[in-house]
Amino acid sequence: MKEYKILFSGTPGAGKTTAIGAVSEIPPVVTDVPNTDPGYAKAYTTVGLDYGQLTLDTGDCLRLFGTPGQARFDFLWRILGRNALGLIILLDNSRPNPLADLEIYINGFGEALRSMPCVIGVGRHDQGNTALDDYGLWLMERNMILPVLPVDVRRRADVVLLIDVLLAELEFHIRKGECSHVE
Amino acid sequence: MSNEQQIRRIASREVQKIAKELHGVSSVVIATVDGFDIASIGLDGEDPGRIAAMASSVSAIGSVISQEESLGRSRSVTIATDTGFAYLSCAYLPDQTLILNVIADQDAVLGQVAYRCAESVRRLEAVA
Ligand SMILES: Nc1nc2c(ncn2[C@@H]2O[C@H](COP(=O)(O)OP(=O)(O)O)[C@@H](O)[C@H]2O)c(=O)[nH]1
Ligand SMILES: [Mg+2]
Numbered sequence: 312m313k314e315y316k317i318l319f320s321g322t323p324g325a326g327k328t329t330a331i332g333a334v335s336e337i338p339p340v341v342t343d344v345p346n347t348d349p350g351y352a353k354a355y356t357t358v359g360l361d362y363g364q365l366t367l368d369t370g371d372c373l374r375l376f377g378t379p380g381q382a383r384f385d386f387l388w389r390i391l392g393r394n395a396l397g398l399i400i401l402l403d404n405s406r407p408n409p410l411a412d413l414e415i416y417i418n419g420f421g422e423a424l425r426s427m428p429c430v431i432g433v434g435r436h437d438q439g440n441t442a443l444d445d446y447g448l449w450l451m452e453r454n455m456i457l458p459v460l461p462v463d464v465r466r467r468a469d470v471v472l473l474i475d476v477l478l479a480e481l482e483f484h485i486r487k488g489e490c491s492h493v494e
Numbered sequence: 495m496s497n498e499q500q501i502r503r504i505a506s507r508e509v510q511k512i513a514k515e516l517h518g519v520s521s522v523v524i525a526t527v528d529g530f531d532i533a534s535i536g537l538d539g540e541d542p543g544r545i546a547a548m549a550s551s552v553s554a555i556g557s558v559i560s561q562e563e564s565l566g567r568s569r570s571v572t573i574a575t576d577t578g579f580a581y582l583s584c585a586y587l588p589d590q591t592l593i594l595n596v597i598a599d600q601d602a603v604l605g606q607v608a609y610r611c612a613e614s615v616r617r618l619e620a621v622a
Binding site: 340341342344345346347348356358359360379381383384386387 | 526527528529530543544547548550551552554555557558562590591
């Protein structure tokens with residue numbers, strides 16, 4: 312049995328806390344408090360961490376951690392990112408500039424992203440003016456190829472799909488690592 | 495004066511007084527529960543916004559632990575270090591929670607800081 316630590320980060324209100332709650336088989340650890348920031352229309356916001364657990368059919372156990380989204384909590388991005396095997400960045404397409412939002416997390420996790428697979432989940436993709444392809448193009452301009460998936464984090468199946476894609480990426484990373492080892 | 499203004503006024507008065515009355519204190523920040531500083535005095539030029547964000551994270555994790563162990567509301571968290579300590583206390587006002595955060599070096603006495611912070615917390619909580 313293997314254990315994987317997976318980290319959820321991304322825009323406040325995109326649904327990190329909701330996503331972890333949607334798939335966790337234990338009552339999730341939640342550190343949400345009343346939000347006083349008028350910049351985000353949400354009643355509660357995460358200031359510590361989210362934590363949930365999910366056992367796969369293979370018996371492997373996923374430990375799911377969520378960060379606060381706001382950049383003023385970036386010290387926690389580093390702490391929670393330690394030993395994570397993969398990162399899921401959740402974005403909210405209805406925001407004024409979701410590509411600028413993406414940049415915050417690509418830069419914030421910059422160093423870690425070199426060795427850690429990452430998947431991008433775009434929420435409220437039917438709203439806003441950014442097409443899903445725009446995310447891929449934006450990444451390509453920065454020499455990055457990451458899976459970009461439309462998601463509704465309120466649906467368990469969507470969150471499970473994000474995790475499945477991340478695990479597939481992880482598998483690929485490991486094999487690539489093994490190959491380069493042999494060379 | 496609105497309630498919010500009154501809270502801010504008392505908060506700035508309390509941070510000034512704590513810094514003046516206690517030895518070894520390097521900064522005092524009063525933060526909203528989601529990590530914004532509403533009053534601060536940084537004697538070493540530390541960024542109060544950063545301290546406020548950290549105070550809110552630490553306090554939230556303290557609250558999770560007290561909840562999971564059914565210990566009631568969290569009142570304070572102490573981080574004792576090799577060269578000083580950080581002492582965080584929660585002020586439960588009628589419609590918001592504030593976090594009083596004191597950073598101190600080895601010249602400070604923890605018991606004294608805790609006692610003095612409790613006094614400030616009472617004054618903040620008394621704002622109706
Ligand atoms: N209407 C709608 N609501 C959504 C959608 N995706 C997420 N939400 C809601 O957005 C909120 C996200 O909040 P939260 O999980 O706290 O976000 P976090 O800041 O990323 O942790 C929740 O209330 C979700 O139900 C969506 O596609 N449509
Ligand atoms: Mg959250």
